[in-house]
Amino acid sequence: MDFLKKTNIIRRNLTHRMTKNIGNSSTTNFIPINNREDIKRILICRPNQRLGNQLLMTPLVQEVINTFPNSKIDLFVKGNLAPIIFKNYSNINKIIQLPKKPFKNLIQYVFVWLSIRKKKYNIVINVDKGSSSGRLSTKFANSTYKFFDDENEYSKLKYKDYKHLAKHPVYSLRFFLSTIGISNNVEMAIPSLDLKLNSEEITEGKKMLNQLIVNKEQKTICLFTYATGNKCYSELWWMELLEKLKKEFKNLNIIEVLPVENVSQIAFKIPTFYSKDIRQIGSLIANTDVFISADSGIMHLASSVQTPTVGLFSVTDMDKYQPYNKNSLALNTNILSTNEIIKKIETITRN
Structure with missing residues (x-):
């Protein structure tokens, strides 16, 4: 240090x-x-x-x-x-x-x-x-x-x-x-994370996604393989997960969003998207069907555009940081194998 x-x-x-x-x-x-x-x-x-x-x-x-x-x-x-x-x-x-x-x-x-x-x-x-x-x-x-x-x-x-x-x-x-005298309906649901993308941004995100995928009629899984410090999973771990994703979801598109560092834990093996524009990244993710990443700011970005998000946790507190939107999951990789993770992801892709 x-x-x-x-x-x-x-x-x-x-x-x-x-x-x-x-x-x-x-x-x-x-x-x-x-x-x-x-x-x-x-x-x-x-x-x-x-x-x-x-x-x-x-x-x-x-x-x-x-x-x-x-x-x-x-x-x-x-x-x-x-x-x-x-x-x-x-x-x-x-x-x-x-x-x-x-x-x-x-x-x-x-x-x-x-x-x-x-x-x-x-x-x-x-x-x-x-x-x-x-x-x-x-x-x-x-x-x-x-x-x-x-x-x-x-x-x-x-x-x-x-x-x-x-x-x-x-x-x-x-x-x-x-x-102090302000009564609210305390039973109302907590608002979700929300980047508030407009229709033009969503449309532009769809165009960018279509440039990356082959089968435009099929669902798309989006990966983000980077994270800071000890939250980042090894290349070996991600490569094993990628191979099992490809085997289990043969008919789905799989892409990767790259971090600002422009690195990939899967050696750029699948189509990649790179941008430094947060709203542009969000608009692309908003057009995908499942987002998978370790605990990170981009994980919360995926939640904020309402894409079902799978958060992978090994060191940080899931109760504090898990992805928050509809149909999202927080998975403890210390106790789940990659096969078990695949089964969890499958429940989201069915929706």
């Missing part, structure tokens, strides 16, 4: 210890909200640049829009992905972007932080209780009501999927809003 990575880990650990007790979603001395129409300005804080983490925020953003349809929402984020992900979210007013590398852009970094203090919000929402910068920004922002994503025992005991990073903040926000 190089010096910068070690320094970053130490920094994160120290920051987390210093900020873990910052802020509580307390309603003491707050005037209950009698009319949700009074909530006009909302700030949602998720200062993290990772694709997966920002996509996992989309159910919460939809929940806020559904609850306060006439509100204008600002997002406090990091990096350049949020404007791409939330391009078609009409309630988004402003995306406040921290630079991805703060030490190289220190003056900009400071001014971005100061900007969330200048504006008066009705509610500020922290997406992830474990985010130090999220809690700090929620505390720092100028707002009447502040939600820090505190756990509550009621929701924790009631909902089996409470731990999931796309669902937990929605459950917790619903509970918090009920304490």
Whole structure:
């Protein structure tokens, strides 16, 4: 591990210890909200640049829009992905972007932080209780009501999927809003991840897919064989899975979406698609029938375009990160053989 990575880990650990007790979603001395129409300005804080983490925020953003349809929402984020992900979210007013590398852009970094203090919000929402910068920004922002994503025992005991990073903040926000006079139908389903592709993007994705496949009448399986760190499966593992996929699904097309690194764990043995455009990748995946990958940001991208997604897990927590959309699966490869994985995939291809 190089010096910068070690320094970053130490920094994160120290920051987390210093900020873990910052802020509580307390309603003491707050005037209950009698009319949700009074909530006009909302700030949602998720200062993290990772694709997966920002996509996992989309159910919460939809929940806020559904609850306060006439509100204008600002997002406090990091990096350049949020404007791409939330391009078609009409309630988004402003995306406040921290630079991805703060030490190289220190003056900009400071001014971005100061900007969330200048504006008066009705509610500020922290997406992830474990985010130090999220809690700090929620505390720092100028707002009447502040939600820090505190756990509550009621929701924790009631909902089996409470731990999931796309669902937990929605459950917790619903509970918090009920304490300040905003009643919601708490039994409503949590919104799915949603990139909100438009019809033109879907059509373009179909054209790109048709350039890769031979049999345009058959279903298509899409693979993504890369992942970061120890989440990445070996070439040997992926090659074994590919051969069994080919044998079991002889009449189906199989393609691979490549990562930005332009590498393949199956040695480019099948038709490949490469792009750095997240929405373009999403539009292609949206036209496929099954998506298979290890836990990664692209896995969540597949979920966000409503393609049935098979998430492969060996080291990360499935309860927190499993793909979330209709007909998706999370598979623990520590206990399942490739033959068993094939049988699980077969259940999705039948739908």
